[in-house]
Amino acid sequence: MNRDGRPRAPGFAVPPRIGARHAPQVSFEFFPPGTEEMEAALWSTIERLAPLGPRFVSVTYGAGGATRDRTHATVTRIERDTELRAAAHLTCVAASRAEVDAVALRYWNAGIRHVVALRGDPPKDTGRYTPHPGGYAFASDLVEGLKRVADFEITVAAYPEVHPEARDEAADLDNLKRKLDAGATRAITQYFFDVETYLRYLERVRAAGIDVPVVPGILPVTNFAQVKRFSAMCGARVPGWMADLFDGLDEDPETRKLVAASIAAEQCRVLQANGVDEFHFYTLNRANLTYAIARILGLRPASGDAAAEPDPAG
């Protein structure tokens, strides 16, 4: 028998029992909805995930600042109408410093105290990033600017597989340090699928003297084709074993969901077994996968599980 009271097969390593570990801290990321239907789907997702007691939830800022007003409306509604702490993503793209500062001040005045500060990517099909003349050039500049506006809590991005535009691994780590020196106190990583990639990165981060939380960003994948396309742009490697698992499931969304939940839960369980106790979920505004994975990791809703609502987003 092992410590869980289960028989141990001689010669086999037994992973910890599912749900047996100390429940981790989590945060959830949403994107601002573009239609009334998407808005309804987001709010049912928020209602389902909120009882899990996330440390915070965050709302993205569309490429090129295209969702400025929608991001603001979503973040402030979460802060006003729920018990959740909301964080606003903010980028440097396509805006002057004065414009970005004004957005930040509006957040501060609406009670938002946490910003996820990013450089941002250029709007689709507009080519390489070029800083706005008179804007913040990089995320570290934005962090500095935000701290001048008000004493925000600031989270920044980190890249276990190195940001695609970075000169090299060392330059990318230097950049993370710059963002922290400017006042950020936490990083969330780009998603990754090989757990070792993150664990090795964390070793490099710690060896560089960085001691803030570098929270793994977890993307439960259901649309594999889309993730493959997106990963090619953002520098996240899609391993061959994952392509194999989704192979032949294009017309089988139900099995894809089960496979996706298994992959992400396995990834998080191995991270947990290696001492990771905080996770950030890229929810894509869908509750069910994230909810199931969070349960597997040991989280329970404060008031017990409600009957599962059908996931309107699929």
Ligand code: FAD
């Ligand atoms: P930076 O930290 O500024 O780095 C960008 C690149 O520039 C890196 O290669 C860096 O090494 C290099 N660099 C930095 N400073 C200098 C310098 N002084 N000189 C030369 N090179 C330099 N995008 C959105 O548009 N909206 C979002 O809401 C959003 N949310 C995200 C959330 C998370 C958790 C993550 C991981 C990413 C998110 N992104 C979002 C994507 C992000 O905007 C892109 O990955 C972008 O390409 C880089 O942003 P950054 O903040 O990491 O940039």
